[in-house]
Amino acid sequence: MNAYILGLLLLISFPESVTPQKYAYVSVLSSNDFLIPAKVLAYRLRKLNSSIPYIIIVTQDITDYSISELKAQGVIVHNDTKIDTPYIATHKARKYQYTKIRLWAMTEFDVIVHLDLDVLPTRDISTLFKCGSFCAVFRHSDMFNSGVFVLKTNETVFHDMVQHVQTAESYDGGDQGFLNTYFHDLKFSPMYDPTGNQPTCENFTMSTLSAKFNYDIGMYYLNNGRFLVDPDIIHYTMGPTKPWLWWTYPLFDLNWQWLDARKEMEQGSDADVDTCIALAGINCLLICVLLIIKAVLEHFVVNMTTDSVSDLETHMVSQSIYLFSVWFSMKLAHQSAHPVPAWVFFTSNTAWTAAILTSTYTRLRTGVDVKVKSILSCGFFTMLSYALSWLILTQITHFNTRVLFAILFILAQQILVVTYYRYALILRPCRQQIHKYQILPNNHHVA
Numbered sequence: 279m280n281a282y283i284l285g286l287l288l289l290i291s292f293p294e295s296v297t298p299q300k301y302a303y304v305s306v307l308s309s310n311d312f313l314i315p316a317k318v319l320a321y322r323l324r325k326l327n328s329s330i331p332y333i334i335i336v337t338q339d340i341t342d343y344s345i346s347e348l349k350a351q352g353v354i355v356h357n358d359t360k361i362d363t364p365y366i367a368t369h370k371a372r373k374y375q376y377t378k379i380r381l382w383a384m385t386e387f388d389v390i391v392h393l394d395l396d397v398l399p400t401r402d403i404s405t406l407f408k409c410g411s412f413c414a415v416f417r418h419s420d421m422f423n424s425g426v427f428v429l430k431t432n433e434t435v436f437h438d439m440v441q442h443v444q445t446a447e448s449y450d451g452g453d454q455g456f457l458n459t460y461f462h463d464l465k466f467s468p469m470y471d472p473t474g475n476q477p478t479c480e481n482f483t484m485s486t487l488s489a490k491f492n493y494d495i496g497m498y499y500l501n502n503g504r505f506l507v508d509p510d511i512i513h514y515t516m517g518p519t520k521p522w523l524w525w526t527y528p529l530f531d532l533n534w535q536w537l538d539a540r541k542e543m544e545q546g547s548d549a550d551v552d553t554c555i556a557l558a559g560i561n562c563l564l565i566c567v568l569l570i571i572k573a574v575l576e577h578f579v580v581n582m583t584t585d586s587v588s589d590l591e592t593h594m595v596s597q598s599i600y601l602f603s604v605w606f607s608m609k610l611a612h613q614s615a616h617p618v619p620a621w622v623f624f625t626s627n628t629a630w631t632a633a634i635l636t637s638t639y640t641r642l643r644t645g646v647d648v649k650v651k652s653i654l655s656c657g658f659f660t661m662l663s664y665a666l667s668w669l670i671l672t673q674i675t676h677f678n679t680r681v682l683f684a685i686l687f688i689l690a691q692q693i694l695v696v697t698y699y700r701y702a703l704i705l706r707p708c709r710q711q712i713h714k715y716q717i718l719p720n721n722h723h724v725a
């Protein structure tokens with residue numbers, strides 16, 4: 279009983295020393311396109327340290343489906359409204375917003391580590407909670423990056439920030455610029471030592487963080503794969519190369535690490551099998567639709583046949599059909615499908631669309647029927663050339679060399695594959711036809 283009272287007294291008189299600090303990881307989700315990276319990050323954080331809760335603030339654009347998917351990953355979902363940037367007239371993109379300042383008002387926690395959804399922690403990062411009242415990483419200038427930062431929640435600071443939203447300058451029109459103005463003296467703060475070996479400077483309440491807590495993949499690729507320290511947090515900057523976009527494989531090698539995390543998260547679920555079945559289904563459907571269109575056109579379109587198709591025309595047509603097929607197949611594949619099935623799907627769609635359309639053209643324009651054998655050989659030739667390019671690219675270790683080869687492959691594809699289509703689906707069938715009719719020279723335009 280006495281011990282109990284003593285404990286209670288201790289708790290009242292020294293709340294700081296007895297009550298453990300409440301920590302949380304927090305992210306903001308304002309686009310459904312970021313659902314998959316949010317789930318992967320949630321999975322990774324829980325795996326690294328399940329004792330720290332992960333909260334995602336979702337804004338009004340997020341669907342109920344996304345919310346339930348997040349909850350299934352153990353995420354605590356907070357609904358909140360977006361805080362627009364005062365520069366909204368010129369910065370309409372979703373990334374330009376100030377919603378992150380709501381973190382300072384989340385006083386149910388003492389310290390928060392904020393993470394953008396395009397980061398991947400590689401090991402436990404809970405030492406970050408001890409770095410100070412505000413900490414961030416300066417990567418390549420005297421502006422810090424707001425993808426990863428640590429803050430002590432504080433209602434006073436929050437209200438002060440809200441008052442400054444309209445007046446404080448933002449160099450990029452978004453929260454990063456605002457926070458850089460608000461914490462402009464962070465750059466003079468010492469660097470936080472997570473090992474605890476350096477004496478901490480008690481007079482500094484803020485600290486800068488080592489670049490390993492917010493490793494910019496842009497640095498890695500710009501330097502041909504050198505300068506990769508051993509990052510605790512990889513930040514997939516560079517908009518069009520995000521690791522959940524299937525076509526970034528196998529060019530951007532750091533994306534494989536993210537893919538491993540995604541596969542771990544999806545283990546046990548049939549997500550990837552479902553994707554494969556769905557993609558194969560769309561693929562078959564597309565081929566059927568194309569064959570029907572071909573048959574219908576060949577039956578009903580009035581005769582456009584001519585005896586002499588110019589070289590220029592066959593060149594232009596085969597090039598255009600191929601480019602259209604590539605574009606169309608890119609559009610058809612869901613952007614965050616798994617890379618291997620997505621590539622197979624894309625390749626096969628491109629091959630069959632181009633082959634069927636080119637042979638339709640030949641029939642309509644010259645009246646010559648292309649043999650199924652030729653169509654099949656074109657399709658398989660395309661798929662084989664893609665598969666070979668893919669395999670070679672995955673074997674190249676240096677990024678620059680890989681980019682060089684990728685460009686060469688794209689050019690070679692455009693020249694070789696299109697030449698093959700033109701030859702096998704337009705020129706050769708016509709020549710064979712003419713050859714056949716040479717026995718009856720007067721009939722060769724009757725076809």
Ligand SMILES: *[C@@H]1O[C@H](CO)[C@@H](O)[C@H](O)[C@H]1NC(C)=O
Pocket residue numbers: 301326327329330402404
């Ligand atoms: C998890 O985080 C806590 C801090 O809240 C820390 O004390 C603990 O060592 C971490 N656990 C692991 C496995 O890193």
Ligand SMILES: *[C@@H]1O[C@H](CO)[C@@H](O)[C@H](O)[C@H]1NC(C)=O
Pocket residue numbers: 338340341342345357
């Ligand atoms: C959050 O908002 C969504 C959709 O607007 C709604 O379905 C959900 O119930 C809300 N959750 C909470 C906790 O308010």
Ligand SMILES: *[C@@H]1O[C@H](CO)[C@@H](O)[C@H](O)[C@H]1NC(C)=O
Pocket residue numbers: 432433434435
């Ligand atoms: C909140 O911030 C204000 C202004 O910086 C400071 O005076 C106050 O001590 C802070 N409160 C806590 C609980 O840290």
Ligand SMILES: *[C@@H]1O[C@H](CO)[C@@H](O)[C@H](O)[C@H]1NC(C)=O
Pocket residue numbers: 479480481
């Ligand atoms: C902290 O500030 C006080 C007074 O401003 C000063 O006396 C003390 O030496 C400082 N401590 C460190 C570690 O710089």
